[in-house]
Amino acid sequence: MVITAVTNHLFTGVMSDVGLHGDQDKTPGTDGPNTTNHGVTEVTSDLYDQVHSNDKFSLVGKPGDNDDLYSQTNKDIEGGDDNDLEDSDKPAAPDGGWGWWCVVGCALAHFFIGGFERSGGILLLQLQDKFESGAASTTWIISLSATLRLLLGPLASVLSNKFSCRKVVIVGGLIFSAGVMSSAFMPELEILHLTYGILGGLGKSFAYAPGLVIVGQYFKKRRSLAVGVATAGGGLGTLLLPPLFEILFEEYGFMGAFIILAGFPLHLCISGGLYRPLVDNKDKHGKLKDKEADDVELMPLKPKEEVHVDGVNNTDDRMTKAGECDELTEKEKNNLLIKRPSLKEIKRKILGKDEHESKKLIDLTLLKNSRFLTFCVGICFLSLAFNSVLIFIPPLAKELGLTRLQGAYILSISGLFDIVGRLGSGVVLNLKKIKPFRMVIYNTAMFILGFLSFTLPLSRTFIEITIIGALYGLLTGIYTSQKSVILADILGSECLNSSFGILICFQGIGTLLGPPFTGLLKDISDSYDEGFFFVASVTLLGAITLAVGNVYFYCRHKSRKPKISKNDRVDGD
Numbered sequence: 001m002v003i004t005a006v007t008n009h010l011f012t013g014v015m016s017d018v019g020l021h022g023d024q025d026k027t028p029g030t031d032g033p034n035t036t037n038h039g040v041t042e043v044t045s046d047l048y049d050q051v052h053s054n055d056k057f058s059l060v061g062k063p064g065d066n067d068d069l070y071s072q073t074n075k076d077i078e079g080g081d082d083n084d085l086e087d088s089d090k091p092a093a094p095d096g097g098w099g100w101w102c103v104v105g106c107a108l109a110h111f112f113i114g115g116f117e118r119s120g121g122i123l124l125l126q127l128q129d130k131f132e133s134g135a136a137s138t139t140w141i142i143s144l145s146a147t148l149r150l151l152l153g154p155l156a157s158v159l160s161n162k163f164s165c166r167k168v169v170i171v172g173g174l175i176f177s178a179g180v181m182s183s184a185f186m187p188e189l190e191i192l193h194l195t196y197g198i199l200g201g202l203g204k205s206f207a208y209a210p211g212l213v214i215v216g217q218y219f220k221k222r223r224s225l226a227v228g229v230a231t232a233g234g235g236l237g238t239l240l241l242p243p244l245f246e247i248l249f250e251e252y253g254f255m256g257a258f259i260i261l262a263g264f265p266l267h268l269c270i271s272g273g274l275y276r277p278l279v280d281n282k283d284k285h286g287k288l289k290d291k292e293a294d295d296v297e298l299m300p301l302k303p304k305e306e307v308h309v310d311g312v313n314n315t316d317d318r319m320t321k322a323g324e325c326d327e328l329t330e331k332e333k334n335n336l337l338i339k340r341p342s343l344k345e346i347k348r349k350i351l352g353k354d355e356h357e358s359k360k361l362i363d364l365t366l367l368k369n370s371r372f373l374t375f376c377v378g379i380c381f382l383s384l385a386f387n388s389v390l391i392f393i394p395p396l397a398k399e400l401g402l403t404r405l406q407g408a409y410i411l412s413i414s415g416l417f418d419i420v421g422r423l424g425s426g427v428v429l430n431l432k433k434i435k436p437f438r439m440v441i442y443n444t445a446m447f448i449l450g451f452l453s454f455t456l457p458l459s460r461t462f463i464e465i466t467i468i469g470a471l472y473g474l475l476t477g478i479y480t481s482q483k484s485v486i487l488a489d490i491l492g493s494e495c496l497n498s499s500f501g502i503l504i505c506f507q508g509i510g511t512l513l514g515p516p517f518t519g520l521l522k523d524i525s526d527s528y529d530e531g532f533f534f535v536a537s538v539t540l541l542g543a544i545t546l547a548v549g550n551v552y553f554y555c556r557h558k559s560r561k562p563k564i565s566k567n568d569r570v571d572g573d
Contacts, residue, residue: 124391156168184257483503
């Protein structure tokens with residue numbers, strides 16, 4: 001809606017902040033006003049005085065002719081949603097195009113990062129053999145690496161906002177590779193906390209968080225499918241890397257295996273190269289936007305010239321459209337250059353909302369959302385249990401008399417079903433009839449994961465552990481791939497960067513405490529049974545926490561729905 005008549009105090013207030021000075025030597029990019037863009041005509045104070053001191057110049061229409069138009073626009077400004085202000089700054093998700101290459105890059109990152117972390121049980125046995133250490137002290141190295149990947153998620157989000165996802169991921173791949181390489185030459189277990197734990201975790205953090213964020217920005221309608229495909233790389237890494245880790249350690253020893261493994265994280269630089277920033281340089285029809293489309297010129301009027309503004313014909317004897325009068329020189333025309341701001345800019349001016357205030361590096365006020373907070377706490381509990389199960393499956397298999405390679409195969413089969421869970425959930429949970437129940441399905445998967453964890457220490461054969469591991473992998477595929485999708489459902493995609501950084505920070509807390517405590521229970525009881533019973537209980541606690549948050553949200557949402565009384569109903573309905 002175009003405001004063609006405003007009061008002087010509003011006019012001068014807006015114009016003084018965002019107006020163009022009359023002495024600018026700038027040629028307008030269009031022949032006249034672009035009536036498809038909405039805004040208030042802005043001028044500087046000099047031009048304002050010049051216009052009102054000259055009878056030949058005036059605004060379109062007479063004061064009072066457009067009061068209804070002005071009032072309606074005021075309603076739009078005062079009653080508008082602040083979220084609209086933010087959304088208008090963000091490029092529209094193309095739901096395809098280069099976004100699929102971002103999916104490929106994200107899948108590649110998940111392949112190596114997920115493969116390394118799912119091979120934690122293989123590394124645990126190798127470290128225990130070399131340094132003759134206990135389960136609790138050894139798992140601190142693996143846990144620290146996975147924890148920093150998550151706890152430093154907000155830092156990765158901040159750096160991605162400041163520099164770009166591409167640069168942060170490439171640097172992360174180089175740091176991760178340096179951490180693995182230096183671990184090959186460390187003579188003491190404690191030093192591995194610095195190399196593999198801290199340095200490797202820092203690199204993984206920089207390479208992990210930006211991938212899901214940029215995929216979420218490129219996709220909206222097909223976000224569930226895109227994220228499912230992207231995170232399926234983690235399942236593929238679990239399928240292939242644990243047996244490969246075991247073979248490398250058997251063939252090349254501790255040092256040789258780590259030197260070879262140091263080359264794997266360099267592939268993360270390829271992922272970063274595929275993360276092209278999303279730029280909104282096209283309109284909905286795919287045509288390039290003209291940045292000068294809002295520039296218009298104010299000209300002296302021919303008598304009774306008809307001016308068309310957004311379908312409204314205004315006849316005035318004092319104004320004409322730009323370019324229809326030849327009396328002025330080119331310099332005089334340039335001095336009368338006017339720029340019309342969008343309605344978004346007018347909202348910022350009137351509501352006192354600065355353009356840079358909305359671009360927060362990370363928004364901790366999201367934790368005031370009760371549904372988001374309970375989701376973070378539930379994921380924290382699940383992460384505590386989830387990483388412990390994957391790390392201690394190979395040692396559990398060894399305790400039952402199975403070979404180390406069989407323990408690696410159990411993880412591989414779990415990874416295969418993990419891929420099925422990620423891809424399947426990406427398709428199924430994106431169906432129109434299933435979308436409203438996405439959170440309920442996610443919560444149900446957490447409950448089932450808790451019950452499966454109870455059955456693991458009760459298994460005694462390779463087949464039994466493999467079946468339970470396959471089901472566990474299927475459900476963890478759903479859990480892993482749909483985290484960012486659930487976040488977008490709760491808070492919206494515009495908050496995805498900050499919310500995802502906060503979420504993986506909660507995950508990091510669970511990942512840090514879970515494996516070492518489970519290892520401590522093993523050292524105390526000399527059995528893995530107590531540790532698995534512990535992680536099963538924690539998983540159920542996380543599922544209950546998430547369920548409480550969902551019930552509270554739905555009850556409050558239902559109570560806010562307007563109730564229609566009998567007197568309000570139309571007769572006959």
